[in-house]
Amino acid sequence: MNQPADQATFEGGAQYLTFALSDEVFAMDIRTVREIIQYGAMTTVPLMPAFVRGVINLRGAVVPVIDLQARFGRPAADVSKKTCIVIFDSIRDGERVELGLMVDAVSEVIEIAADQIEPPPNFGTAVRRDFIQGMGKVAGRFVIVLEPDKAFDVTEMAQLCESAQAAATV
Numbered sequence: 565m566n567q568p569a570d571q572a573t574f575e576g577g578a579q580y581l582t583f584a585l586s587d588e589v590f591a592m593d594i595r596t597v598r599e600i601i602q603y604g605a606m607t608t609v610p611l612m613p614a615f616v617r618g619v620i621n622l623r624g625a626v627v628p629v630i631d632l633q634a635r636f637g638r639p640a641a642d643v644s645k646k647t648c649i650v651i652f653d654s655i656r657d658g659e660r661v662e663l664g665l666m667v668d669a670v671s672e673v674i675e676i677a678a679d680q681i682e683p684p685p686n687f688g689t690a691v692r693r694d695f696i697q698g699m700g701k702v703a704g705r706f707v708i709v710l711e712p713d714k715a716f717d718v719t720e721m722a723q724l725c726e727s728a729q730a731a732a733t734v
Contacts, residue, residue: 577677583667603647629664676700
């Protein structure tokens, strides 16, 4: 059976965008990625949790930017020449929502066969286990494959924003 050329799957696996955070390599399904842009000026929004870096204007649309380091409970990321924002689609209440993901550097698009992805470890990772789809084995190293529906759950992040705002007004 022939598949369309733009479909990001291949027999037994899928394509993933890889990116770096500090010395770790992460990946997310390329089908959720809309584009990658250079880090630039953004507007900070008061009373947001630390992981919401701000918002950007992307062709007239307001797009929140999530600092992935801070989302994982780490100190906010430093900006360098290689810092990028990965624009991807998330779903909230059945509607598509564009989000930006601030990462240290984008690496490449790779194919990972389904049989090369192990379940997330029970321990030993600084990232919440439910944020991880699995550990992809690529060229003798592990790549942390993110579960974007959990790691970037818009509803959960909105609740955290509301909690931050409520705490600030007390």
